[in-house]
Amino acid sequence: MGDSQSCSRCQGPSTVGFLEDKGERGSINASRVLSWISGAAKTGPLGGAKVLGKERLPVTAYRCEACGHLDLFVH
Numbered sequence: 001m002g003d004s005q006s007c008s009r010c011q012g013p014s015t016v017g018f019l020e021d022k023g024e025r026g027s028i029n030a031s032r033v034l035s036w037i038s039g040a041a042k043t044g045p046l047g048g049a050k051v052l053g054k055e056r057l058p059v060t061a062y063r064c065e066a067c068g069h070l071d072l073f074v075h
């Protein structure tokens with residue numbers, strides 16, 4: 001797939017990007033690409049999602065320049 005994509009809502013030109021995961025507070029290199037995790041979310045007693053051993057894929061987000069619609073893809 002290239003860097004251009006048509007909006008699924010209005011067929012306008014969309015720009016590739018990604019959703020940032022800020023990660024731990026105070027960490028300098030904390031920014032990560034938001035991940036898609038397989039399976040329903042199960043949270044532990046501290047509110048954190050249990051993701052160990054689950055499939056994890058980076059989320060690609062296409063933003064429509066015409067209407068602002070966001071199309072999310074996981075490859």
Ligand SMILES: [Zn+2]
Pocket residue numbers: 007008009010011012064065066067068069
């Ligand atoms: Zn659009």
